Amino acid sequence: MFERDATTGTGGVLRGAGAPAFRLERYAPPEDLADVVERFWTVRWSLPPGVHVTQTVLPHACVNLVAEPGLFAAHGIPSGRFDREIAGTGAVVGTKFRPGGFDAYARHVLGRRAARLGATRRDAVIPARDLLGDAAEVGPALLAAVGRGDDAAAVAQVVDVLRAARPGPPEADPALDQVHRAFAAVVGGRLGPDARVDDLAALAGLSTRTLQRLLRERVGVGPKWVLQRHRVHLAAELIAQAPDGDLAQVxxxxxxxxxxxxxxxxxxxAGITPGAYARRCADALQGAARDA
Structure with a gap:
């Protein structure tokens, strides 16, 4: 049985005007994939006929391998926010790679051919078959498992597929270790207000130029993008937790x-001001309290 991810936050997932339209579950990866995979996740929803909800996500600096009806593919970092219209009943199964993790995994599986995948290209959509070969046919089975409520079976199948495609145990990858160190510095709370790229490079133990090149090559975005996105994610989470809070403190x-x-x-x-988002979150909390 796979353990649910200990992370309780929903960083990047913006709260809608009403009750959540979907159920999100997250699962920690096994140790032999933890160098490249951050978590596995499932989403399922069931809405009344005629009801359509648009869910907005502010993407992280990583690739997601996603099985959804008619498509099993790796999705690069979107250029902007990601809006998904939800209607009827459905489910999605995903693998969230660590920043730089998909690039490292593709290099291990495909060697020099990995460059052709465009693993770090923004808005890339890479069919799972190009990475996993015939094993990518498992996509419909993943959706079927989640549809019947068996997340463990879906996650186990993804793990088997990722393990089977990877030739041997994880390889030493100093560049990936440097990426991990840089992102740990971002999320670790050690950067002061209005910190700059130079500050992040110093915490990561790298020169500014090396950090810029490293993230561009292995992640697909620069350090300035990473800093800005993390701050907006954190602000959105703080607002959702306490919508009546002081925005200056946020x-x-x-x-x-x-x-x-x-x-x-x-x-x-996000396409909305922090104040407007706070009001939306407050309305959602009041609606949930009325329905309880």
């Missing part, structure tokens, strides 16, 4: 020098 806790900078970044990415 800005400071998220690493912004002041509230105006938070507002600019948040609105540009």
């Amino acid at each position: 800005a400071a806790r998220a690493g912004y020098y002041d509230q105006s900078h938070l507002t600019t970044d948040f609105a540009a990415l």
